[in-house]
Amino acid sequence: MTKDELFARVAAILHESFEIDRARITPEAHLFDDLDIDSIDAVDLIVQLKPLLGASLRPDTFKSVRTVQDVVDVLHGLIAQRND
16 A cells, blocks of 8 residues: 555545544644644544554554654555565
8 A cells, every 4th residue: 555545544534533624634734733633532543544454553653653644654664564
C-alpha cells in the first residue's frame, strides 16, 4: 500500500469516526492541536488502523506521532516490515 493510499484510509477513518471535516485533514495537521484528537480518540484510531496491518498494533509504536503524516509514515514502515 502506498503512502497516498494510507493517507486516504487514515483520512477516511478520521472523517467517518471522529466527524472531522475532510478539508481539515491534511498531512501536516496535528492530531491533538488541529483535529482535536485526545488520548482516548488516539487509542480508538489505533484500534481502527489494525485491519490495515492484519496484526496488532502496540500503542508505544505511536508515541512519537504528532501529525497525520506521522501516522501514515509509521503505518508504511510497519507494513514494509511485515512484508520483509
